[in-house]
Amino acid sequence: MKLLLVNLSVLFMFISGVFLIDILSIPWSFVRIIEFFHSFSSIFLTIFIIFPFLFLHIKSSWYHSKRKSLSGTLFGITFLLLVCSGLYLLFIGNRGGDIFGEIAYNIHLYGSFVLITSLLFHLKTWIVKVPILQTITLLIVFIPMQTYAYSHKLTNIKLKDGVSRYHNNDWKNSATCKKCHPEIFKQWANSNHRHMADSNPYYMVLENLAEMDKGKEFRQWCMGCHNPSAVTTKRRETTHFMHENIMPDPLFVKDSQTLIQTYKKDPKRLEQGVSCIACHRITDTNATGNSSYTLDLTKRKKYLFEDSTTPTKTWINNALINAKPKIHKQEYLNPVYKKSRYCASCHNEFLPHSGKKVVSTYDQWEKSPYNNPNDPKKHKECIDCHMSYIEDGKYIAQSGRSTVGGKIKKDIKTHYFTGGNHFLSGLKSEVHQQQSIELLKTAATLDLNISHNKLLIGVTNSGAGHKLPTGAADFRELWLDITVTDKNGHTLLSSGKLDKDGNIEPNSIIYNKVFGDKDGNPVSLLFWRYEKLLKDTRIPAGKRVQEEFILPKDANYPLKVKVKLNFRIYPQWVTDIVKVAYPALPDPPVITIKEMEKCFD
Numbered sequence: 395m396k397l398l399l400v401n402l403s404v405l406f407m408f409i410s411g412v413f414l415i416d417i418l419s420i421p422w423s424f425v426r427i428i429e430f431f432h433s434f435s436s437i438f439l440t441i442f443i444i445f446p447f448l449f450l451h452i453k454s455s456w457y458h459s460k461r462k463s464l465s466g467t468l469f470g471i472t473f474l475l476l477v478c479s480g481l482y483l484l485f486i487g488n489r490g491g492d493i494f495g496e497i498a499y500n501i502h503l504y505g506s507f508v509l510i511t512s513l514l515f516h517l518k519t520w521i522v523k524v525p526i527l528q529t530i531t532l533l534i535v536f537i538p539m540q541t542y543a544y545s546h547k548l549t550n551i552k553l554k555d556g557v558s559r560y561h562n563n564d565w566k567n568s569a570t571c572k573k574c575h576p577e578i579f580k581q582w583a584n585s586n587h588r589h590m591a592d593s594n595p596y597y598m599v600l601e602n603l604a605e606m607d608k609g610k611e612f613r614q615w616c617m618g619c620h621n622p623s624a625v626t627t628k629r630r631e632t633t634h635f636m637h638e639n640i641m642p643d644p645l646f647v648k649d650s651q652t653l654i655q656t657y658k659k660d661p662k663r664l665e666q667g668v669s670c671i672a673c674h675r676i677t678d679t680n681a682t683g684n685s686s687y688t689l690d691l692t693k694r695k696k697y698l699f700e701d702s703t704t705p706t707k708t709w710i711n712n713a714l715i716n717a718k719p720k721i722h723k724q725e726y727l728n729p730v731y732k733k734s735r736y737c738a739s740c741h742n743e744f745l746p747h748s749g750k751k752v753v754s755t756y757d758q759w760e761k762s763p764y765n766n767p768n769d770p771k772k773h774k775e776c777i778d779c780h781m782s783y784i785e786d787g788k789y790i791a792q793s794g795r796s797t798v799g800g801k802i803k804k805d806i807k808t809h810y811f812t813g814g815n816h817f818l819s820g821l822k823s824e825v826h827q828q829q830s831i832e833l834l835k836t837a838a839t840l841d842l843n844i845s846h847n848k849l850l851i852g853v854t855n856s857g858a859g860h861k862l863p864t865g866a867a868d869f870r871e872l873w874l875d876i877t878v879t880d881k882n883g884h885t886l887l888s889s890g891k892l893d894k895d896g897n898i899e900p901n902s903i904i905y906n907k908v909f910g911d912k913d914g915n916p917v918s919l920l921f922w923r924y925e926k927l928l929k930d931t932r933i934p935a936g937k938r939v940q941e942e943f944i945l946p947k948d949a950n951y952p953l954k955v956k957v958k959l960n961f962r963i964y965p966q967w968v969t970d971i972v973k974v975a976y977p978a979l980p981d982p983p984v985i986t987i988k989e990m991e992k993c994f995d
Contacts, residue, residue, distance in 0.1 A: 430699075476505050594818065645979060678730060874903040889903065
């Protein structure tokens with residue numbers, strides 16, 4: 395009876411393991427359960443049934459009966475190797491970057507066929523006398539098996555899984571990704587993509603103004619890109635995280651500690667903003683804009699206990715993922731993520747009531763010299779600049795592991811999401827600020843000349859794959875700060891200075907766009923009232939613009955010309971309005987992108 399129980403135990407472990415082989419194409423809904431039972435039932439059966447029997451059997455055969463069987467010895471050694479390799483896969487995993495994980499996987503895969511063959515030989519010596527059984531045995535041993543190889547709508551989000559809305563539980567909290575992807579999590583945690591909603595004071599003020607001006611429903615237009623979890627769970631507005639009826643200061647909290655602590659206290663609380671799963675469960679996009687992407691949360695293949703929050707079940711889930719991570723990789727990676735149209739779903743933006751474009755970053759890239767798929771040396775997708783590490787003006791591939799224990803990769807795409815907004819992420823991380831400023835400084839070049847009593851200043855968009863500036867360019871300030879002095883140090887020309895209130899002085903050369911309402915009046919913060927474009931002086935990708943200034947005819951040469959190309963993410967007057975609601979908000983600094991100083995005789 396004991397022998398039968400042992401044989402059935404070994405057979406169960408073997409068959410349940412075979413069901414995990416990808417070549418059988420068993421539906422994931424069954425595989426994830428089989429993996430759990432295979433892993434933990436094998437531990438139970440080994441400890442309480444197989445090991446006790448083997449101990450007594452070996453003791454009886456070797457020491458008392460003095461019988462030694464080659465097939466029995468092979469079975470014992472193989473079984474020990476399978477136990478060790480199985481425990482390694484379960485407790486450490488095979489994430490791709492550990493040679494021991496590869497070895498353990500292959501031992502566990504092929505060793506199981508060797509084990510079952512040696513068991514058959516050991517139990518039934520007559521098997522060697524039956525040709526058909528010989529053939530079956532050889533096939534079991536040598537068949538190669540490989541488990542894994544390695545519009546007038548306020549929002550345009552489509553839910554691929556056929557549901558009309560999601561539940562809080564469908565939105566897997568980003569805090570759960572931290573354990574296996576700590577560095578990627580930290581980069582995202584301090585980035586502007588993370589702080590797109592409740593922790594972004596500029597956004598919160600504008601969403602509230604949108605409701606005051608256009609009604610509560612109009613918030614959905616903003617939330618489609620800034621807060622997709624709230625939109626898809628039928629929230630009508632972005633809400634603040636509260637702590638004992640006090641709104642915590644979101645400006646200086648590093649590494650998303652508020653999110654982590656909130657998850658520990660209330661794992662079911664909805665995470666707002668652009669979470670890990672918000673990007674990594676997008677299955678398709680188009681370049682229309684206004685959140686024109688397709689989400690699929692409920693039909694993703696989940697490992698057993700993937701949505702559990704108790705420590706034991708969470709540990710089991712992580713162990714199962716680590717042991718067989720192929721499905722996890724497939725479910726959270728998509729080739730579309732490398733394409734610029736993926737970004738277009740939110741980085742093109744139009745007014746739902748008029749169709750007028752207020753942001754067209756993707757369209758600008760499409761017309762730029764960087765959109766050149768026929769010449770790989772010149773072609774650049776959005777992530778080539780905005781998800782790459784930059785140092786001293788050069789893009790440097792970052793080698794390393796994106797997953798703890800994972801493969802060494804030559805070029806890990808960073809999750810700083812570097813761009814123009816160095817300011818808010820910079821309040822939380824100096825590295826984020828430095829990366830964005832480095833990117834800004836690659837965007838443009840200056841040239842100076844004096845000819846026929848005119849100062850000529852050339853500004854070239856030499857590094858950006860879109861207009862300069864882009865995005866919410868009605869709230870961006872890119873301008874020339876110019877000072878010309880004569881031989882005696884007297885100022886002959888001054889432009890682009892800040893006044894006592896921190897605003898750029900009138901008549902300065904500013905590269906931006908200005909929206910007007912139907913009567914031609916600037917719309918100020920209420921950019922959704924845009925009807926007429928009053929100004930657009932932005933510089934297209936690869937283009938040069940020239941500014942001319944007439945100098946005094948009697949200027950006392952030599953003349954000293956100093957020019958700065960300055961950038962500020964928000965005008966002072968915008969920040970002043972936001973600070974009424976967020977008094978702790980500091981003023982965004984002025985960044986000098988390029989600076990030239992030249993003497994003319």
